Amino acid sequence: MSDKLPFVTKTFRKSFPFLAKDVAHYFPSHMARGMQKMQNRLKYVDGIIEVHDARISFSGRNQRFHDALGLRPHLLVLNKVDLADMSEKKTIVRKLEEDGIQKVLFTNCKVNINNTVRTKIIPAMIEMVNNVPRYHRSDAEDYNLLVIGIPNVGKSSLTNALRRTHIQKGKATKVGARAGITTSVLEKIVVCHQPKVYVYDTPGIMPPKINNVEVGLKLALCSTLQDHMVGEDTIADYMLYWLNKHEHFSYVEHFGLSEPTDDVYSLLAHVAQTHNAIQRLKSSSVGGYVYRPHFIRAAQIVIHEFREGHLGKFNLDTEILSRNEGHQHNDR
Structure with missing residues (x-):
């Protein structure tokens, strides 16, 4: 049975309240320095591999990349497809191509045997590079590629997957599930011997x-912003709002609720109780200690379940696609 059917008659919020915290200026100093280093190296770069989260194919992609990196061949790799709803894949590709992206590939860099990494990414980049002038590197027999993207979308994972697939080498760059873990533009890393292909791994660059x-x-829910910047309870609340709005009620059964809820603290209190996320607080009014739900810990549990795909596969940019389809229909 669909997770939508039993609860479609319930009424949920039509909009989400504005954030109390300002997340519009997440641009740490190491990211600004990284952008400058990338620009300084451009004359040595033959092509760009941009990595982004397939759950947010459009949201958060950084126009500064295109402004700063010039007319280099540009491949967009949408990673984490194991967590994304790909039912509108053709529409996603069409809209990205309309927005000027030369080529789009989909991948999951976590798996050991990945057909996209093994057979498509390097050949696609080499073909794109060979079809344009290489200017400063016209006589070079090797290829220098720059891997870019916002935090925690899988840039280092892609580099490591390329090495693992093409040269049977282990990890060359540190990988983590936390935004901004790579903090410096690294030296060249070999990812293929025939032909010789190198990549520069970079820090994630968020828009200023x-x-x-x-x-x-959306960025916070997909862990491309650090949780404390927005607040775990706010992220969990947005997740709940989005799931209800799009009639995805898998969370009801997953967390053992009797029915959907539009109250995030009702959800978090239930999760805190079932996961033993309880705070012991000293009480001056009643004496001794009182026990209350640990809402932040419960929110972390809820967010983790979403991010790991335990609530389902989602496309958080579905409304962007709907608007695009509407414009195309009106133009006919």
Whole structure:
């Protein structure tokens, strides 16, 4: 049975309240320095591999990349497809191509045997590079590629997957599930011997301004912003709002609720109780200690379940696609 059917008659919020915290200026100093280092190295770079989260194919992609990196061949790799709803894959590709992306590939860099990594990424980049002038590197027999993207979308994972697949080597760059773990532009890393291909791994570069509050919330839910910047309870609340709005009620059964809820603290109190996330607080009014739900810990549990795909596969940019389809229909 669909997770949508039993609860479609319930009424949920039509909009989400604005954030109390400002997430529009998440641009740490190491990211600014990284952008400058990338620009300084551009004359040695033959092509760009941009990595992004397939759950947010459009949200958060950084126009500064295109402004700063010039007319280099540009491949977009949408990673984490194991967590994303790919039912509108063709529409996603079409819209990205309309937005100027030369080529789009989909991958999951976590798996050991990955057909996209093994057979498509390097050949696609080499073909794109060979079809344009290489200017400063016209006589070079090797290829230098730059891997870019916002935090925690899988840039280092892609580099390591390329090495593992093409040269049977282990990890060359540190990988983590926390935004901004790579903090410096590294030296060249070999990822293929025939032909010789190198990549520069970079820190994630977030836009200096997030124009839309909901974009910031999507980024936070997908862990491309550090949780404390927005607040774990706010991220969990946005998750609940989005799931209810799009009639995805898998969380009801997953967390053992009797029915959907639009109250995040009702959800968090239930999760705190079932996961023993309880705070012991000293009480001056009643004496001794009182026990209360640990809402932040419960929110961390809820967010983790979403991010790991335990609540289902989702496309958080589905409304962007719907608007695009509407414009195309009106133009006919």
